[in-house]
Amino acid sequence: MLVYKNNKSISLLLIIIVLFACSKDEKEYVYQIDEVEISQAGAEKPNVKTSTEYISIAYADVFGSNVPTNLLEDLKKIYESFGDKGVAEDLIIKNFLNDNSVQIPTNQEMEENISLFVTNAYKKVFNRAPNEAELWFLKDCIEKDSNISPEVVYYALMTSNEYRQF
Amino acid sequence: MKRRDFIKKAGLTAAGAVVAPYILPSGRLFAATGNRKVNHVVFCMLAGGIRNNESVKQQEGNLMSTMLKDVSGGYAEEPGFLNVGDISANPLGGRRLQEFGSLLKDVRFAEGPTGHYNGHITALTGRYTTANLNLRSNPDYPTIFEYYRKHAGDSAMSALNAWWISDSLGPYPSLNYSSYPGYGAGYGANFMQPSSLISNKGYNAIGNSLNFTADEKLSTEKIRSFCDGNFAAQFSAESVGVVNSITEREQLELFLNELFNDSISGADFLNWGVSGWVNSDLTNVYYTEKVLEKFKPELTVLNLQAVDICHSNFTKYCNNLVKADWGVSHLWNFIQSTPGLANDTVMIVMPEHGRNSEPNTVVDAYGRPAYDHTSDDNSREVFSMILGPYNVIKQDHEISSLYGESIDIAPTIANLLGFDVDIPSGLLPGKVLTDVYA
Numbered sequence: 001m002l003v004y005k006n007n008k009s010i011s012l013l014l015i016i017i018v019l020f021a022c023s024k025d026e027k028e029y030v031y032q033i034d035e036v037e038i039s040q041a042g043a044e045k046p047n048v049k050t051s052t053e054y055i056s057i058a059y060a061d062v063f064g065s066n067v068p069t070n071l072l073e074d075l076k077k078i079y080e081s082f083g084d085k086g087v088a089e090d091l092i093i094k095n096f097l098n099d100n101s102v103q104i105p106t107n108q109e110m111e112e113n114i115s116l117f118v119t120n121a122y123k124k125v126f127n128r129a130p131n132e133a134e135l136w137f138l139k140d141c142i143e144k145d146s147n148i149s150p151e152v153v154y155y156a157l158m159t160s161n162e163y164r165q166f
Numbered sequence: 167m168k169r170r171d172f173i174k175k176a177g178l179t180a181a182g183a184v185v186a187p188y189i190l191p192s193g194r195l196f197a198a199t200g201n202r203k204v205n206h207v208v209f210c211m212l213a214g215g216i217r218n219n220e221s222v223k224q225q226e227g228n229l230m231s232t233m234l235k236d237v238s239g240g241y242a243e244e245p246g247f248l249n250v251g252d253i254s255a256n257p258l259g260g261r262r263l264q265e266f267g268s269l270l271k272d273v274r275f276a277e278g279p280t281g282h283y284n285g286h287i288t289a290l291t292g293r294y295t296t297a298n299l300n301l302r303s304n305p306d307y308p309t310i311f312e313y314y315r316k317h318a319g320d321s322a323m324s325a326l327n328a329w330w331i332s333d334s335l336g337p338y339p340s341l342n343y344s345s346y347p348g349y350g351a352g353y354g355a356n357f358m359q360p361s362s363l364i365s366n367k368g369y370n371a372i373g374n375s376l377n378f379t380a381d382e383k384l385s386t387e388k389i390r391s392f393c394d395g396n397f398a399a400q401f402s403a404e405s406v407g408v409v410n411s412i413t414e415r416e417q418l419e420l421f422l423n424e425l426f427n428d429s430i431s432g433a434d435f436l437n438w439g440v441s442g443w444v445n446s447d448l449t450n451v452y453y454t455e456k457v458l459e460k461f462k463p464e465l466t467v468l469n470l471q472a473v474d475i476c477h478s479n480f481t482k483y484c485n486n487l488v489k490a491d492w493g494v495s496h497l498w499n500f501i502q503s504t505p506g507l508a509n510d511t512v513m514i515v516m517p518e519h520g521r522n523s524e525p526n527t528v529v530d531a532y533g534r535p536a537y538d539h540t541s542d543d544n545s546r547e548v549f550s551m552i553l554g555p556y557n558v559i560k561q562d563h564e565i566s567s568l569y570g571e572s573i574d575i576a577p578t579i580a581n582l583l584g585f586d587v588d589i590p591s592g593l594l595p596g597k598v599l600t601d602v603y604a
Contacts, residue, residue, distance in 0.1 A: 045397075045400055046400065046402075048402050071371075074367040074370070074371055075371050077335065077362045077367070078362065078363060078367070078368055078371045078372055080335050080339055080359070080362075081335065081339075081358065081359040081360075081362040081363040081368070082357065082358060082359075082363060083330070083339065083342050083354065083355065083356050083357025083358065083407050083408045084325075084356060084406070084407055084408050084409065084410050084415065084418065085406045085407045086406050086409065086410070086415060087410070087415050087418050087419060087422075088372075090415065090419065091371075091372035091375050091419060091422070092371065092372055094372075094375035094376040095371060095372050095373075095374055095375045095376070097375075097376045098374055098375055098376040134392075134396065137392055138389065138392075141385070141388065141389060145385055147379070147381040147382050147384075147385045148382075148385050148389075149382070151376060152378070152382050152385050152386050152389070153389065155376070155378075155386055156385075156386040156387075156389035156390040156393065157389070157390075157393060159386075159390060160389075160390045160393035160394055160397065161393070161394045161397050161398075161401040161406075162393055162394075162396070162397040162400075162401075164401075164402075164406065165397075165400065165401070165402065
């Protein structure tokens with residue numbers, strides 16, 4: 001049995017030597033996958049924002065600062081005063097976006113680098129980078145549809161279901 | 167036609183006749199099994215805790231002189247009470263509200279603590295609540311709104327047809343739907359608390375919103391739909407509360423803008439009486455009328471609670487009762503003046519509970535003691551008034567003996583709107599108040 005095993009090892013060694021002996025000076029290819037940041041759309045956001053969280057985060061996303069306490073209290077009251085939260089959120093976000101001190105990119109900034117605009121918008125609003133499909137979709141929309149302004153994009157993202165959760 | 171083809175086609179036609187649902191003019195697929203008596207019900211919870219002593223028994227004179235006929239003498243201008251000249255004229259002219267329907271003078275809130283929130287829950291779910299209450303949670307059992315939206319038509323019954331209009335926030339926004347399996351937000355009512363919403367702060371918060379063009383709206387929808395599609399697996403549907411369709415949401419936003427404009431141009435309730443006449447109850451009545459006018463919902467519930475000041479000030483309780491009485495009659499008059507609602511609406515009025523027979527230790531400036539509501543027998547005594555077309559509700563009818571409970575309102579509403587027989591058995595223990603039917 002030991003003899004058989006030794007013979008087998010020797011045969012394998014000979015084959016390798018022959019193979020290397022035959023090889024020429026060829027270009028070496030290494031096949032692998034490029035490094036890609038992978039994220040599932042809206043992954044791991046199982047919690048629903050409270051009214052305080054929703055308003056505070058939305059304010060910070062649009063104005064780049066913390067919401068003043070008295071305004072937060074007023075907005076919470078408004079938020080709770082209407083049963084369809086979608087309507088309340090819609091009006092609050094549209095009101096924010098109509099403010100002169102809003103801090104979102106301009107049309108020109110968006111046009112200059114649409115990919116960067118989309119990536120930054122996703123990072124700011126959804127707290128994550130867009131995946132490839134999302135980046136392509138939104139970039140395509142912006143390139144083909146002249147109606148799409150930064151306000152339209154931010155409004156759409158901030159009134160989507162993903163924005164309601166964290 | 168060959169015999170085989172004929173048999174095949176005839177068979178398909180017959181099958182289609184059996185299987186194809188009947189599409190109603192309202193867009194519903196299936197009609198409720200029962201017969202509707204009217205197409206609209208308004209339930210006015212004359213809440214805040216009203217004793218029968220001051221309402222139907224009129225122990226302080228007739229404080230509800232637009233609703234109730236005088237028992238012995240009319241309104242008595244006692245010290246601290248509103249001056250007769252400061253009370254706005256009866257919206258019904260020379261008539262009293264009870265003439266337009268049936269007055270149940272002795273109704274019971276039979277079980278559970280006599281608290282405002284569980285009183286509301288009992289009225290809206292048709293079930294007494296004896297368990298400990300989590301004030302921020304939805305009711306355990308389905309509300310009348312959910313029964314209505316689920317059983318009065320098909321599951322797609324519009325939320326614009328069901329409204330809950332509250333005079334205050336706190337736990338009350340939670341009453342538009344329950345946590346009961348198979349019901350919930352998908353069948354809930356639209357909720358509004360007008361006094362917080364239609365205010366200066368409300369306008370500053372949501373009244374100056376960005377306007378998108380029609381094309382921009384389409385673009386936002388396209389992007390949002392894409393995002394929502396990606397997030398569908400994780401979305402918690404209950405988080406949005408009651409859901410209206412995109413078109414309905416646009417109607418709601420338009421409605422809110424109309425209310426802001428109305429407020430800016432001077433809301434009509436400012437003309438309802440002398441300065442100081444309109445309180446939170448009457449504001450709620452005003453905005454309920456706006457909802458009724460705009461959407462003509464089939465089921466509307468509102469509450470008035472200003473009388474709860476009785477915990478500390480009996481005199482103001484009496485004055486607020488006078489105002490609440492006026493508001494209820496104004497609401498009925500509005501309904502009867504509105505095409506689409508007139509002669510096709512039943513309005514039910516009931517306090518959520520009464521108040522104690524014995525006072526607490528607080529005495530007001532006029533020497534009148536205050537009253538709480540801590541589940542004594544007196545706090546379980548309430549009245550009810552059910553008003554409607556003469557061919558549906560007995561007119562100018564009184565039931566003085568003990569008849570009806572708080573849990574009977576929900577099944578009565580279900581019966582009036584023709585879906586009581588579609589509600590799974592065992593969910594509503596109360597009875598339909600058929601003694602008031604014509």
